[in-house]
Amino acid sequence: MKFALITHLPWPEDTNAxxxxxxxxxxxxxxxxxxxxxxxxxxxxxxRYGIGSSVLVxxxxxxxxxxxxxxxTAVLVPPLHNPIRLAEDTATLDLIxxxxxxxxxxxxxxxxxxxxxxxxxxxxxxxxxESVNMIRGMWTTPEYTHKGQFYSVQQANLVPQxxxxxxPPIYIAATRTPETLEFAVKxxxxxxxxxxxxxxxxxxxxxxxxxxxxxxxxxxxxxxxPFFRYTYLAETEEKARSEAYKSLNWVIDLLQWRGTLNGAxxxxxxxxxxxxxxxxxxxxxxHVAEHRSxxxxxxxxxxxxxxxxxxxxEYFGCNFAFGGMPRNKVKTAMRLFAKEVMxxx
Numbered sequence: 522m523k524f525a526l527i528t529h530l531p532w533p534e535d536t537n538a539x540x541x542x543x544x545x546x547x548x549x550x551x552x553x554x555x556x557x558x559x560x561x562x563x564x565x566x567x568x569r570y571g572i573g574s575s576v577l578v579x580x581x582x583x584x585x586x587x588x589x590x591x592x593x594t595a596v597l598v599p600p601l602h603n604p605i606r607l608a609e610d611t612a613t614l615d616l617i618x619x620x621x622x623x624x625x626x627x628x629x630x631x632x633x634x635x636x637x638x639x640x641x642x643x644x645x646x647x648x649x650x651e652s653v654n655m656i657r658g659m660w661t662t663p664e665y666t667h668k669g670q671f672y673s674v675q676q677a678n679l680v681p682q683x684x685x686x687x688x689p690p691i692y693i694a695a696t697r698t699p700e701t702l703e704f705a706v707k708x709x710x711x712x713x714x715x716x717x718x719x720x721x722x723x724x725x726x727x728x729x730x731x732x733x734x735x736x737x738x739x740x741x742x743x744x745x746x747p748f749f750r751y752t753y754l755a756e757t758e759e760k761a762r763s764e765a766y767k768s769l770n771w772v773i774d775l776l777q778w779r780g781t782l783n784g785a786x787x788x789x790x791x792x793x794x795x796x797x798x799x800x801x802x803x804x805x806x807x808h809v810a811e812h813r814s815x816x817x818x819x820x821x822x823x824x825x826x827x828x829x830x831x832x833x834x835e836y837f838g839c840n841f842a843f844g845g846m847p848r849n850k851v852k853t854a855m856r857l858f859a860k861e862v863m864x865x866x
Contacts, residue, residue, distance in 0.1 A: 627694030768844030
C-alpha cells in the first residue's frame with residue numbers, strides 16, 4: 522500500500538497564514554523522511570477553507586525542500602485558468618521537482634470560488650474537458666495546434682517541457698457528475714476520492730470506475746485511486762477523538778457556513794458569529810469521524826485501513842493538518858502513523 526499526505530492549507534481565524542506555509546513545508550519534509558509516497562495540495566479561492574489559491578507556487582517551494590516525495594494537486598481547477606499557462610506552470614513544476622508532479626484536475630465544488638472570476642460554476646464541463654486535453658496536448662506535442670470551443674493555440678512549443686514522459690500522471694476528481702467520471706474513464710485517467718465523500722459511496726465509486734475502466738480497455742484499478750481521509754491517532758481512542766474534535770468541527774462548520782452564503786465569501790467574517798445564529802448542523806463530528814476519517818489508536822487505524830484495503834484500496838492519503846490542528850500534534854500523529862501503522866501494510 523502507498524501512503525500519502527494531503528492538505529487544504531486551512532486558515533482558521535486564530536492561525537497565521539505564514540505559519541501555515543512554514544508548517545506545511547516542514548510536514549512534507551517530515552513525510553518524505555518517514556516514507557510517505559506523495560503529498561497533495563488543494564486549490565481554493567476566497568475562503569479560509571484553504572490558502573492554496575496559487576497551489577503550484579506553493580508546490581514549487583516544497584519541491585525545493587524535498588527530493589523524493591511526489592507532489593500532487595488535488596485539485597487544480599482548469600475553468601479558472603488559461604490552459605496554456607497551466608501547461609507551462611505544471612511543466613515548470615515537473616522540471617523543478619525533477620519529475621515528481623502528479624497533476625490532479627477537477628471542476629471545483631463551490632460557487633463562491635467562481636463568482637469573482639466571472640465564471641458560471643454550473644456550466645464548466647465542456648471547458649474543463651477541453652482544457653485538460655489541451656494541457657496534455659501541449660505537454661506531448663511539438664508545434665501544438667488546437668482550435669476548440671473555448672480555447673485556441675497555433676503551433677505552440679511548450680518551454681520548458683515536463684521531465685516525465687510521455688507526460689506527468691493525470692488524475693481527475695469525479696465524485697459529483699457522471700460526465701466527469703466518463704471523461705476520466707475514456708482517457709485512462711485515475712479518479713481520486715476527496716474528503717467530503719463518505720466511505721460507502723466512495724468505495725462504490727471506486728468499484729464503478731474500475732469496472733468502467735476495464736470495459737473501456739484501460740484497466741485502471743481501485744489500487745490506482747488515491748483515497749483521502751482525515752487522519753488522527755493517539756495512544757488512546759479517547760485522546761485521539763478529543764484532540765481531533767475542535768479542528769474537525771471547524772472543517773464541518775466552515776463547509777456548512779459556505780453552503781449558506783449563495784456564492785459569497787466568508788473570509789472576512791467571523792465563524793463564531795455565524796455559529797451563534799446557525800441552523801442545526803447538517804453534519805456532526807461523530808458522522809465525519811466514523812465515515813470520512815481514520816481516528817483512534819494505531820491498532821484501530823490499522824483495522825480501519827485494512828477494511829478499506831479489503832475493498833481494493835491500495836493508495837491511502839492522510840489529512841493530518843485539518844482545521845488548524847496544532848503543529849506539534851500533527852507531527853506527533855505523523856510519526857506515530859509511520860511507526861505503528863505503515864509497517865502493517
